[in-house]
Amino acid sequence: MKIIFIYFLGYFVSVYIGHICSYIVSAVMWGDFECQNMINPFKGEIKVKRRKGISIAPNPAWTGMVERLLYTTSILIAKPEFIVVWLGMKMAGRWKVLQKGEKNKAFNPFFAGSGISLFFGVMGAYLVKGLLK
DSSP: HHHHHHHHHIIIIIIIIHHHHHHHHHHHHTTTTTEEEEETTTTEEEEEEOOOOOOSSSHHEEEEEEEEHHHHHHHHOTTTHHHHHHHHHHHHHHHHHHHHOOOOHHHHHHHHHHHHHHHHHHHHHHHHHHHHH
């Protein structure tokens, strides 16, 4: 039972805590939200005030959660090279925008979100490894 809890804790930090941090950074970088009292420690929820007429699709959030799950799993099964392949595929999808030299407003939040996902995915895996020792 202890082992199950350790894995749950690692994946919880990776996926859920990583999601909250990624969401906050993305919201601030996009400038689409006025962030007020972002995390209510008593309710565990994020409170944001949306500007009028602004909406952000949920797909990047789901992608980030899946990424963090995959990053954590790839390290736990000793296949960290998967992370390099995944990040390479993500960057390949953005390559045309970078080649054109266009200033893409979405690139910086995309890059920051990828970094945060990588950080929390790796942190969740090493949390599990550390607690299992």
